[in-house]
Amino acid sequence: MAGIGQFDFNLFIRILPDLASGALVTLKFTTFSILFGLILGTITGIFRIVKNPILNAISTAYVEFIRGTPLLVQIMIVYYGLPEAGIKLPPELAGILALSINSGAYIAEIIRAGIQSVPKGQMEAARSLGMTYVQAMRYVVLPQAFRNILPALGNEFIALLKDSSLLSVIAIAELTRMGMQIYAVTFNAWTPLLGVALFYLMMTLPLSRLVDYAQRRIGGHESA
Amino acid sequence: MSLLKIIDLHKRFGDLYVLKGINMEVERGEVVVIIGPSGSGKSTLLKCINRLEEPTRGKIILDGVDITDPKIDINKIRQRIGIVFQQFNLFSHLTALENITLPLRVVKKIPKDEAEKIAIKFLKKVGLDDKADHYPHQLSGGQQQRVAIARALAMNPEVMLFDEVTSALDPELVKEVLDVMKQLARDGMTMIVVTHEMGFAREVGDRVIFMDNGRIVEEGTPEEIFTNPKHERTKKFLSMIL
Numbered sequence: 001m002a003g004i005g006q007f008d009f010n011l012f013i014r015i016l017p018d019l020a021s022g023a024l025v026t027l028k029f030t031t032f033s034i035l036f037g038l039i040l041g042t043i044t045g046i047f048r049i050v051k052n053p054i055l056n057a058i059s060t061a062y063v064e065f066i067r068g069t070p071l072l073v074q075i076m077i078v079y080y081g082l083p084e085a086g087i088k089l090p091p092e093l094a095g096i097l098a099l100s101i102n103s104g105a106y107i108a109e110i111i112r113a114g115i116q117s118v119p120k121g122q123m124e125a126a127r128s129l130g131m132t133y134v135q136a137m138r139y140v141v142l143p144q145a146f147r148n149i150l151p152a153l154g155n156e157f158i159a160l161l162k163d164s165s166l167l168s169v170i171a172i173a174e175l176t177r178m179g180m181q182i183y184a185v186t187f188n189a190w191t192p193l194l195g196v197a198l199f200y201l202m203m204t205l206p207l208s209r210l211v212d213y214a215q216r217r218i219g220g221h222e223s224a
Numbered sequence: 225m226s227l228l229k230i231i232d233l234h235k236r237f238g239d240l241y242v243l244k245g246i247n248m249e250v251e252r253g254e255v256v257v258i259i260g261p262s263g264s265g266k267s268t269l270l271k272c273i274n275r276l277e278e279p280t281r282g283k284i285i286l287d288g289v290d291i292t293d294p295k296i297d298i299n300k301i302r303q304r305i306g307i308v309f310q311q312f313n314l315f316s317h318l319t320a321l322e323n324i325t326l327p328l329r330v331v332k333k334i335p336k337d338e339a340e341k342i343a344i345k346f347l348k349k350v351g352l353d354d355k356a357d358h359y360p361h362q363l364s365g366g367q368q369q370r371v372a373i374a375r376a377l378a379m380n381p382e383v384m385l386f387d388e389v390t391s392a393l394d395p396e397l398v399k400e401v402l403d404v405m406k407q408l409a410r411d412g413m414t415m416i417v418v419t420h421e422m423g424f425a426r427e428v429g430d431r432v433i434f435m436d437n438g439r440i441v442e443e444g445t446p447e448e449i450f451t452n453p454k455h456e457r458t459k460k461f462l463s464m465i466l
Contacts, residue, residue: 119313125309128276132299144316
């Protein structure tokens with residue numbers, strides 16, 4: 001049994017396809033969750049700033065609850081808790097639901113900051129031309145807010161991609177779970193786990209480069 | 225009947241009492257210039273006229289209709305009242321052309337190609353049709369302000385409000401903006417102009433209103449106000465800035 005307790009290059013080559021498929025699952029879950037999170041976060045972010053105490057309270061409670069509790073607990077509530085309330089979800093759906101609700105809260109704060117980064121005069125000018133509040137938000141404020149928060153959204157995507165490893169606890173065959181399964185049958189920890197880390201890096205490094213690039217571009221585009 | 229009539233207009237921001245009973249009338253085609261020290265309520269008055277600020281009390285009658293009536297569709301009314309701001313407030317993610325076409329398309333539901341024709345026409349009017357594809361940050365302050373004027377004009381308003389539109393500009397860029405406004409006055413546009421440009425007030429204004437501390441202190445022809453002011457406060461203000 002050569003290679004136990006150390007890096008086994010032959011094993012590494014053999015498990016590459018499994019790790020790659022795990023990485024794809026990770027990417028898929030992260031992408032779906034960030035998209036739903038973006039919708040949820042935009043609505044919540046707007047609810048946080050409109051002059052309506054009920055919407056303010058609901059959105060604040062949601063954001064505080066999610067940010068103040070561990071994602072692992074949130075995943076387990078959705079996966080083990082909801083069935084007891086009569087809502088049985090397959091693990092994939094439970095996973096995407098939990099990640100979306102989680103990222104929605106963080107994205108809401110990003111969106112809120114983004115909207116507040118757009119000068120007040122933009123909304124005022126839009127309204128002065130006869131646009132409704134909703135039209136002014138949609139055509140004038142939000143496009144500028146999204147431009148300003150693109151780097152922050154990129155960072156949220158990276159964070160979520162790493163956090164999605166927690167889905168391994170509900171038996172989703174994402175990257176971390178794949179590594180654990182390989183360890184369970186080979187009793188070699190170094191090879192699959194280093195492989196797992198490498199695959200995470202291959203996804204996060206290009207993304208963070210992209211975020212840096214976007215940040216520089218926006219920095220150079222600062223307008224009066 | 226006058227185009228715009230303001231009756232006993234008051235505005236409070238909490239403890240701050242900014243407008244203390246403004247009464248004024250503006251005839252169609254008239255150019256009214258409002259002068260006065262900063263903090264006198266001039267800008268708030270302009271913003272109350274299209275209800276960007278909600279008046280605390282009082283009436284604003286536009287062409288016979290009370291636009292402070294809560295049942296009125298204010299978005300319809302605002303299309304008839306153009307406003308140009310001190311800080312230009314061009315939409316920074318849109319080109320000069322798109323700045324003008326966006327409200328035409330969204331508010332007036334005008335199709336894209338027609339909206340672009342209208343936009344070009346008004347960019348020509350302010351001498352900037354060659355800058356149609358430029359973004360605001362690629363334009364000088366004077367050019368941005370001219371685009372902002374074109375954007376307001378393209379909505380075909382009945383009255384135009386100007387809120388210290390040259391105050392944020394470098395001195396050498398002021399003239400190009402004032403020239404556009406002079407041409408507009410000559411074309412017969414009804415204008416209410418808040419400004420510190422006394423030369424403009426004297427040359428273009430049909431009537432000058434001096435405001436101080438939330439009240440209209442004195443009004444008259446430019447001749448009356450500038451050469452023969454009646455009130456002490458008007459005299460003092462003019463002596464400080466002329």
